[in-house]
Amino acid sequence: MLARSILYRRWGRRFAAALSPLLLAACQSQPATEARPAMWLVEDADTHIYMLGTMHALPAGTDWRGGKVAAAIDAADELMLELSPRELAAAGAVFQELAPRSAPLAMSARLPGKALAGYRAIEGDADLGGDELDDWAVLVMMGQRVAQQVELSPADGVEAGLTAAFRKAGKPIGGLESARTQLMLFETLDPATQRALLVRAAENSASAERDVLSMTDAWSRGDANALARVVNEDVDEVPAARKAIITDRNRRWSDWVKARLDKPGTVLMAVGAGHLVGQDSLPAMLAAEGYKVTRVQ
Template sequence: MRFPRLSSRFRAILMAGTGAGLLLLAPSVQAQAPAPTVEPAAVVAAPAGSGPGLWVVRDADSTLYLFGTVHVLKPDTAWGTRRVDQAFASADEYWFEIADLNNQDGVVPLIQAKGLSSQRPLSSLLTAEEMADLDLAARTVGSTAAQLDPLRPWLASLQLALASIQKAGYVAANGGDQVLHARAAATGKPIKGFETAPQQIGFIADMSEEAQLAMLRSGLKEFDQAEAFLDRMVTAWSTGDVDGLDSLIGQEMKAESPEMYAVMLTRRNQAWADQIQTLLAGSGTAFISVGAGHLAGVDSLQAQLEQRGVRVERIRD
């Protein structure tokens, strides 16, 4: 089956990481609808299929579980499995992309420094037709092209993406990392992060202007296609279809923007693999949760580890 295409910005937000950092960028968008409360001990309904993928790395005195999440989900998305619950409960510590999802230190100054440009407004970079498309999309979320004009292309693109995601019924409070963060906090065990929110924002803000404009233009063309695509993507994730995720996320992103693919996936997977090797040199059990896009494809976190001689095994019921 051929899936409809959707721009790299949605893939980056949903599954390629950057979840917490980028979701902090649009408080005005998120405030349009109240986010449901996530109960730390709440049981997530089981999916119809085998459930999201879960992997493990072991040596003589260490066990490290690798689990992929979607950063925003609908309230009724089913993804819980017994094997994930057991692995999570057995952990001595928990690792996420960001240790504290609510810590916005450094975010606002970074957006002001890298997200705004009075010298190169969007109207100087886009055609009149593209500005008209931007205005049409912006008005569906209570804004205008004139209000977005001072934004750099990356920030305008993400504002529209986050708005589309929320309009489709997807919210951050239901995201897998939010649920698992709450559970981890309830255990009182250590919670650690591979990155910070400013780092995550910086990854995309520091892309070339050409790559940023390509992302924005693609998003404008596909603004109304979000819900159907996101539903298919989440179905692939929640049923453990890793090849499907690679096709929808990694392969599409690589074809659309090799620069974004390298920035958002490959380089971060390499850095995380280095950190996981350090964990493996120690002892104990850790549950590692990152965006699901990092655990699919030829440049996945598992592939990076295996290139270093680390054996990664998928856990199946």
């Protein structure tokens, strides 16, 4: 089942690990660490929406529930994730439907020398089936292999923990997108953009572990500026991907927040940390429109 594969690369392994719960990999564990991720609050007179930046896969035992997060969990009437539990469960089947190419194409025909060598290094003694897959799906398979080395676990990710907590409390859990909508963001990237991402991923594969750990560390410290630098360092060189996967989604989600503010209550909105940092972040968009947005952790 490929529903939880991290799309890693010098660009994507940082970027998508912070953004998409579809793109995770089931791996082993690392020693427990304490994390205090950044969180914002947007509110009006009778509505409070906490916006928590998540990592969808983490070292086993990571303690991210302390500080203000625990209070937000207790206060919230509902949880809003990128994908509801039902949609996340459906993601594997959607991936298997969308990922195959219409006709096989050898990786040696897609990648120049350095990139091909990098791909083979990641592949190792496993057969990733790249010849049969679209370029974006090859990135997912590469991500699985890299994630095995950095030992991240989706079972220890923020979404998994929040889902368990809200289910135990009998509180509703919703989703901003469907599994198909989320994967179609990658499927519908133009071929040149997909190929550029794949080539860059393979060419820079040697630094994969270091980069994803740097992203996890910045998230753990709640260092929004450092996290923004990590996420933006390479994605700015792929404007079509940034627009589709970050900016446009943030606009849609800001519309959801504005509509939800018309209804009283308290919501915990937990989305990939990359959506909450940078100039086109969700908090920045809302603040620019005059909404009261406060960083609370």
